[in-house]
Amino acid sequence: MAINHEAAGRNRLRLEPAGLPVTAITKRHAREVISSGSQMVPPCNKGSDRSGRDFLFAMSSTDLAYELRPPRVEDSEAIVRMHAQSWLDAYPNEAEGISKEHIAKIVYEKMLSPTGVTRRQGYVQAYVDNPDDGTFYRIATAGNKVIGFVVGTKDTQGQSLDALYVDKQVYGTGVAQALFDAFLAWTDPALPISVDVVRYNERAVGFYKKQGFKKIPGSDYTHHSGMPSIKMKREPV
Ligand SMILES: CC(C)(COP(=O)(O)OP(=O)(O)OC[C@H]1O[C@@H](n2cnc3c(N)ncnc32)[C@H](O)[C@@H]1OP(=O)(O)O)[C@@H](O)C(=O)NCCC(=O)NCCS
Numbered sequence: 430m431a432i433n434h435e436a437a438g439r440n441r442l443r444l445e446p447a448g449l450p451v452t453a454i455t456k457r458h459a460r461e462v463i464s465s466g467s468q469m470v471p472p473c474n475k476g477s478d479r480s481g482r483d484f485l486f487a488m489s490s491t492d493l494a495y496e497l498r499p500p501r502v503e504d505s506e507a508i509v510r511m512h513a514q515s516w517l518d519a520y521p522n523e524a525e526g527i528s529k530e531h532i533a534k535i536v537y538e539k540m541l542s543p544t545g546v547t548r549r550q551g552y553v554q555a556y557v558d559n560p561d562d563g564t565f566y567r568i569a570t571a572g573n574k575v576i577g578f579v580v581g582t583k584d585t586q587g588q589s590l591d592a593l594y595v596d597k598q599v600y601g602t603g604v605a606q607a608l609f610d611a612f613l614a615w616t617d618p619a620l621p622i623s624v625d626v627v628r629y630n631e632r633a634v635g636f637y638k639k640q641g642f643k644k645i646p647g648s649d650y651t652h653h654s655g656m657p658s659i660k661m662k663r664e665p666v
Contacts, residue, residue: 494572495569495570495571495576495604496569496570496571497567497568497569497607497608498567498568498570499556499557499560499566499567499568500556500566500567500568500578501553501557502554502557504553504568504575505546505549505550505552505553506546506549506550507574507575508549508568509540509541509546509549510541510575511575511576511577511578511594511596512578512592512594513536513540513541514596514597515594515596515597516532516535516536516540517529517532517536518597519597519627519630519633520532520627520630520656522629525656525657527655527656553566563582563583563584564580564582565579565580565581565582565583565611565612565615565616566578566579567579567608567611567612569595569599569604569607574596575596576595576598576599576604577593577594577595577596577599577604577605577608578593578594579608579609579611579612580592580593581612581615581616581622583616583617583620587620587622588617588620588621588622589623589624590609590612590622590623590624593605593608593609593612593633595608600632605636609636609640613640618665619665620665621663621664621665622642622662622663623645623660623663624642624660624661624662624663625652625658625660625661626658626659627652627656627657627658628649628656628657628659634659634661637661637663640663641663641664641666642661642663643661643664644659644660644661645659645660645661645662648660648661
């Protein structure tokens with residue numbers, strides 16, 4: 430992550446809107462917060478730069494302030510925007526024949542269209558109305574910004590991790606790990622967990638391997654978005 434001490438002050442770590450992965454210190458701190466059992470650290474401060482873009486900063490280089498909580502319907506648009514940006518960041522891959530234009534078309538015509546936003550509100554509303562009905566949903570927020578979310582489901586057929594996305598600015602900070610751990614605590618430990626992932630998405634595959642998932646042999650398929658995908662499974666430990 431780009432650290433702008435000049436603009437943000439000597440003791441503040443500025444999280445640039447299009448920053449790179451954060452420092453090892455921040456990552457270590459996030460792990461400490463998680464291992465201490467807390468899901469919340471002091472609220473993040475919010476400011477804006479000269480061009481009016483919002484940024485978030487923690488009070489010191491060892492603080493990354495975020496909170497995990499169930500979504501509210503009014504979070505829906507922020508969730509879908511963060512999700513859409515994550516698609517733009519993670520999925521274009523010219524070598525695999527998945528162009529930026531292809532992903533942008535899905536993002537702008539499906540996810541961010543009025544229908545897409547309404548659909549997302551519907552998902553969140555359904556969860557809010559029946560939070561114990563086989564779906565697990567948490568968002569990570571820093572200040573008033575959504576920086577990640579996780580959705581999982583379980584039914585008589587099994588349990589799956591359906592979506593885990595974090596803002597590129599917080600890759601490697603432990604936010605994704607905290608969301609995953611919260612999901613894991615909700616699952617039945619006696620049953621396997623499945624997840625579908627884009628085959629060339631090495632960061633996500635690496636993350637899931639770290640959590641004990643293995644590729645299911647012969648599970649390659651083409652997702653309806655056109656992206657080559659695989660299925661991974663985590664056996665009970
Ligand atoms: C997948 C995602 C949630 C993981 O969160 P993260 O904070 O990036 O994950 P971490 O940094 O903890 O772990 C990533 C691991 O992948 C591995 N990795 C990272 N970059 C890699 C690369 N280019 N090639 C191979 N492995 C890589 C590393 O082993 C790393 O773990 P470690 O450095 O702690 O050993 C996040 O990257 C994300 O939101 N990506 C975009 C959305 C997405 O792909 N979601 C999954 C949909 S199924």
